[in-house]
Amino acid sequence: MSIATDELWWTCLLGWTLLTLTWIDVRDLLLPDVLTVLLLAAGLIVIAFEDPASLTDHVIAAVLGYLGLVAIAWSYRRIRGRDGLGMGDAKLLAAIGAWLGLGLLPFTLLLAACLGPLAAGGATLAGKRITATTPIPFGACLALAAWLVWLYANSLEAWFLR
Secondary structure: OOOOHHHHHHHHHHHHHHHHHHHHHHHHOOOOHHHHHHHHHHHHHHHHHHOHHHHHHHHHHHHHHHHHHHHHHHHHHHHHOOOOOOHHHHHHHHHHHHHHOOOOHHHHHHHHHHHHHHHHHHHHHOOOOOOOOOOOOHHHHHHHHHHHHHHOHHHHHHHHOO
């Protein structure tokens, strides 16, 4: 399979930014706006140039990704009385929606939600004590899920559209 040069550059841009965000989130439990918002803008710009007909779909995915995690964070705060999800996660999911589009966004979020407990299990195996209030860097889970979906999007779409 050959890959177009411009697609290779976009893939590198996305991958290196997601890796940087993962590293920062694991280290500091923080997803800097400068990276998440730039990733969002870059995703929309790339789609506008590469596939302008699907731009609306990607904008909707960005908005729904952001609003969906904001709603979950708000609900968690109301129910538990403490924060459980940062706004950086919502901004990152908006950026992921801009890159992947509406069709792949739910799958990405589901995959990230499955990676969270795996990350907690890995931390436990590494000797870290995990409790109900131990923060898990969910942005890292979102980034890994987005990267895997980006790399295997064609296979996933073919499998789901059978």
